[in-house]
Amino acid sequence: MVVRDTPYPEGTPCWVDLMVPDPRMAMDFYGALFGWDFADQGDEAGNYLMCSVEGRVVAGIGGTAPGSPAPPVWTTYLATADVDATASRVVEAGGRLMAEPMDVMTEGRMAIAADPAGAVFGLWQAGNTIGAQLTGAPSALIWNECMTRDFEQAKEFYRRVFGYTVQDLDEEDFTYATLVVGDRIVGGVGLLPDGTPEDVPPHWMSYFGVSDPDTTVNRVADLGGTVTSPPTDSPYGRMAAVADNQGVAFSVITVVAEPDSEQ
Secondary structure, three states, X not given: OEEOOOOOOOOOEXXXXXXXXXXXXXXXXXXXXXXXXXXXXXXXXXXXXXXXXXXXXXXXXXXXXXXXXXXXXXEEEEEOOOHHHHXXXXXXXXXXXXXXXXXXXXXXXXXXXXXXXXXXXXEEEEOOOOOOOEEOXXXXXXXXXXXXXXXXXXXXXXXXXXXXXXXXXXXXXXXXXXXXXXXXXXXXXXXXXXXXXXXXXXXXXXXXXXXXXXXHHHHHHHOOOEEEEEEEOOOOOOEEEEEOOOOOEEEEEEOOOOOOEEO
């Protein structure tokens, strides 16, 4: 596991949050599934919920406005030292801004963007809140990836915006590349597999660590969620794709609890 208390390097997935019509339903689901604790940030913050594991923040949950056209979704936020400059690069590289840069009280500065294919992601400039304080642990974020129908376009877009080193994987069964910051792999870009339904848009997927994906998937179903892809073995761990009790997609993958480390 990784414990962090300093801002993330540029382009690193640093935060995820869930926006849903009913945050209370989400609390019931994720509290039971991951054992998260929740702290309401108050009326000034729209009663945004900070989710934590053993006192360390791992994710957020917010409520969508009644009648909002925005779908319920887990959003991946990529770290930046300057949201405004990064937002400008998004547009220059062919993406668009869904929400212009804005201050989030004293916690940080953010924007919401979409790449040229429409995959939505957030930008986060750390203030009092750096993002997730714990990753790579059970019930915490472990991986983020952009899945798209235009693999080459996506690689070039994210390279231009964040300066990633992009490394193609030599795999026969799927088309995939890793995104590297410095000497550390921080995320991935993949081609949506053949047969993916047309109504599945390009998207960023969040993976949460679990000790037993099979048990977790059964629990998802018991809690009113659905199983999109049952547990399967991979070179990176046993994984599954699911949706919560409000239809929001996410994935789980095996992770073993380890002593704390810092990055």
